[in-house]
Amino acid sequence: MAGLALDGSNLDVSLLYDINGLAGSAPTWFDRVMEFVGEYGILLALVLVVLRCWWSLRRGEDRESALASVAALVWAPLAAGIALLVNIPIRGFVERPRPFLSHKGLDVLVDGKTDYSFVSDHATMAMAIGAGLFVAHRKFGLLAIGLALAEGFCRVYMGVHYPTDVVGGFALGTAVTLLLAPLALMLLTPLVSTVARSPRLGRLVRSRRAGQSSLRLAVELPDPRDPRSGAGTGAGPGENDLAA
Numbered sequence: 001m002a003g004l005a006l007d008g009s010n011l012d013v014s015l016l017y018d019i020n021g022l023a024g025s026a027p028t029w030f031d032r033v034m035e036f037v038g039e040y041g042i043l044l045a046l047v048l049v050v051l052r053c054w055w056s057l058r059r060g061e062d063r064e065s066a067l068a069s070v071a072a073l074v075w076a077p078l079a080a081g082i083a084l085l086v087n088i089p090i091r092g093f094v095e096r097p098r099p100f101l102s103h104k105g106l107d108v109l110v111d112g113k114t115d116y117s118f119v120s121d122h123a124t125m126a127m128a129i130g131a132g133l134f135v136a137h138r139k140f141g142l143l144a145i146g147l148a149l150a151e152g153f154c155r156v157y158m159g160v161h162y163p164t165d166v167v168g169g170f171a172l173g174t175a176v177t178l179l180l181a182p183l184a185l186m187l188l189t190p191l192v193s194t195v196a197r198s199p200r201l202g203r204l205v206r207s208r209r210a211g212q213s214s215l216r217l218a219v220e221l222p223d224p225r226d227p228r229s230g231a232g233t234g235a236g237p238g239e240n241d242l243a244a
Helices: 011-025 028-057 063-094 121-136 138-157 163-196 208-220 237-243
Strands: none
Touching: 011 138, 011 163, 028 063, 028 121, 028 138, 063 121, 063 163, 121 138, 121 163, 138 163
16 A cells, blocks of 8 residues: 655645654754663653552552452553554555655664554554553553653654654554453453462562551441441440430
């Protein structure tokens, strides 16, 4: 199939030149930083966000919600992998050349990109992880989505993708993650629950501290069936003394 946006008269190519033009006017050291960030740095940051989210979820007080959230967290990288597999036939069907092969004057910060351009693997993977994290934990999900947006900008800045390659990657990653999430969570939640009951692997899902907190809360709560607790009657110790 013919590549998209092969002439310089459309918005896609105009944005490509505008964003990549920033690389031409930036210091060399800054371009090297952007090269590392766009190729590896943001993906490494997403891994750290996933680990930090996992650490937070396993310390939650509510066991049932923790199990569901950890299952959603496990789904995030799996969704990214599936989205990358879905992208393989898309790339082969569209057959869009890299922008630097069709347009002159671009500052290409990464050499050796010989595969097709649409859609961006980096943008697809980053947004799939972001959407998956958003299902598991809103705060960490928003942070990951912000990193995914930065990843898309870097790919255009580096001269290796058109803006529509990035937008297509965002759409693909989000669609795969959210459309398959109900089925994935239905399968992963029982698996995570089984792991949580394991003496050795249970800490991957629930920390010992969270379990002790839940137990302590259960002990401290008054038993409504115990007349000495005054629960359910609205009468505290002082009121019982007045009634006597």
